[in-house]
Amino acid sequence: MYLTKLEERMLSGEMGEAVRIAMKLLVSVGEALGAERLVPIAHAHVSGVSYDNIGRYGLEFLESLAASGARFAVYTTFNPAGVALGVDAPINTPERVAMQARILRALVRMGARFTATCAPYRVRRPRFGEHLAWGESSAVAVANTLFGARTNREGGPVALAAAIAGRTYYWGLHLDEERVPDVRVRLQARVRSELEAGLVGFIVAKHYPSSKPYVDRFPSDERLVISLAAAGAAQGAIPMWFLEGVSPEARPPPPGAEKLEVKRDDLVAALEEVSCANPEDAEVLFLGCPHYTTADLERAATEALAALRGLKRVREVWVAAPPSSAIRLKEALLRALAGRGPRVRVLPGACVVVTDRGRLPAPIATNSVKTAIYLCKSGVPAALVGGAGALDEVKA
Amino acid sequence: MMRLKLRGLVEGACNARPLLALAGPLNLYGDVDPELGVYRPAGVSISGRVLIVRSFVGSTVAPYVAYALRRRGLGPCGVVVEDVDGVAVASAVLGGFALAKADRGQLAALLAGVRRQPGPCLATLVSRPPGAELAVSCRARPPDA
Numbered sequence: 001m002y003l004t005k006l007e008e009r010m011l012s013g014e015m016g017e018a019v020r021i022a023m024k025l026l027v028s029v030g031e032a033l034g035a036e037r038l039v040p041i042a043h044a045h046v047s048g049v050s051y052d053n054i055g056r057y058g059l060e061f062l063e064s065l066a067a068s069g070a071r072f073a074v075y076t077t078f079n080p081a082g083v084a085l086g087v088d089a090p091i092n093t094p095e096r097v098a099m100q101a102r103i104l105r106a107l108v109r110m111g112a113r114f115t116a117t118c119a120p121y122r123v124r125r126p127r128f129g130e131h132l133a134w135g136e137s138s139a140v141a142v143a144n145t146l147f148g149a150r151t152n153r154e155g156g157p158v159a160l161a162a163a164i165a166g167r168t169y170y171w172g173l174h175l176d177e178e179r180v181p182d183v184r185v186r187l188q189a190r191v192r193s194e195l196e197a198g199l200v201g202f203i204v205a206k207h208y209p210s211s212k213p214y215v216d217r218f219p220s221d222e223r224l225v226i227s228l229a230a231a232g233a234a235q236g237a238i239p240m241w242f243l244e245g246v247s248p249e250a251r252p253p254p255p256g257a258e259k260l261e262v263k264r265d266d267l268v269a270a271l272e273e274v275s276c277a278n279p280e281d282a283e284v285l286f287l288g289c290p291h292y293t294t295a296d297l298e299r300a301a302t303e304a305l306a307a308l309r310g311l312k313r314v315r316e317v318w319v320a321a322p323p324s325s326a327i328r329l330k331e332a333l334l335r336a337l338a339g340r341g342p343r344v345r346v347l348p349g350a351c352v353v354v355t356d357r358g359r360l361p362a363p364i365a366t367n368s369v370k371t372a373i374y375l376c377k378s379g380v381p382a383a384l385v386g387g388a389g390a391l392d393e394v395k396a
Numbered sequence: 397m398m399r400l401k402l403r404g405l406v407e408g409a410c411n412a413r414p415l416l417a418l419a420g421p422l423n424l425y426g427d428v429d430p431e432l433g434v435y436r437p438a439g440v441s442i443s444g445r446v447l448i449v450r451s452f453v454g455s456t457v458a459p460y461v462a463y464a465l466r467r468r469g470l471g472p473c474g475v476v477v478e479d480v481d482g483v484a485v486a487s488a489v490l491g492g493f494a495l496a497k498a499d500r501g502q503l504a505a506l507l508a509g510v511r512r513q514p515g516p517c518l519a520t521l522v523s524r525p526p527g528a529e530l531a532v533s534c535r536a537r538p539p540d541a
Contacts, residue, residue, distance in 0.1 A: 028485070028489050029482050029485045031525070032495070032525065033485060047457055055460075055464050057467045153481055154456060155458060155482055155483040157486055157490055210479045235453075235454075236421070237421070
């Protein structure tokens, strides 16, 4: 791989041990993939923040990096934690809070903004054509699809290394020639809710897990694009969608590309396939995966009301959000429920997917296909809810 | 004995290790229990084995799971993939296992052959980037208990 004079000095250890380790990881990954050089980045987003994900060894890795003097060279944000960062927290234990605090402290010590969100695009909106190094597979797909910014799916430690080095390997979606759709999806079902958008993502990823799909007629609604992206990245590894009329780089795939039709019946079948519990048994309704922010107040209220229609036993509604949006989201939901129904709790800076899942109340109902996929994989019963009418009729 | 020339991505060597061919792509986060080294969908151990998977999908946290497996001595010895991305390579670097890439379709004959064998198969994978070689031999009968 070609390295500039400065990059060679970084790799040699002349600029400190942390920079050397970061460069070593980036160059190893880049060379394995055939990258010709590195590229400077504007924003790094680090995944692998929850203690329940990275455990004792991940914590040691981060703390030793911070102690060795590592500092982030570019604007850096990080993913949600495994415990809620606020007084509303329903599932915290003192031991986990202590371990989680050590992880966050290490990240902030290295210079990260205190974000704790899987929606970094709401903290700093990426510019068209900008190079990023983002972990968090859903955010990666949103950056490429919605903003025309350029990032690969960076593994957690690679995004961390990119933050320290201020650059990443120039490969994959950083290159013009890779930003081309390879599957044509004909959407023949109406998509109005997050549930429906997520089911489309699941279906496409199930058939083409590592594809870059072109979709005609997808609604131009940021929140629905986010749900589609999150599901495609949880079921598969779809890093970028080309949505007609929505994505700045949308264009049909070359002739001869494979085709996939998605009909309403496919959404109903996918709903059954992803769910592993009966919605009528659900005790908690979980919303906000990916995180809702203050840009989603109306959407969150609509989704909560739609989801609650089929739920009889739900005691609490949990909403995940960045710490900075938590209070306004809670107020919006309380207003929507108008004093009736279940208790509303926000999970600031957290996410149930990355919590100590054995302690979650179950079954959990959710409008998030990504959440249902991960909870069901971990043995937590989860049911998908919240269709915008069409799906509910079929189920009933 | 079946032999394949592959592309070496991350260095490593596995000598006559049990082969595990997964039907689909692998999401290390969720599919694998880092405390036990068990691939949950099939309930089988991946520890010390050579895995064949289509690709690494899902969470970008995968390299930390690989790192945790390695620290517990439960990681795979080597992995062969058809599609590769940064998550797969970073997982191999942090997880300390060999990684090699096969061309699309290159594994089909091998996998079909492995499925026809009644006994277990052993894989020898040597990855020395840019080259790698995979050799698989299967026993005709299951071993005696």
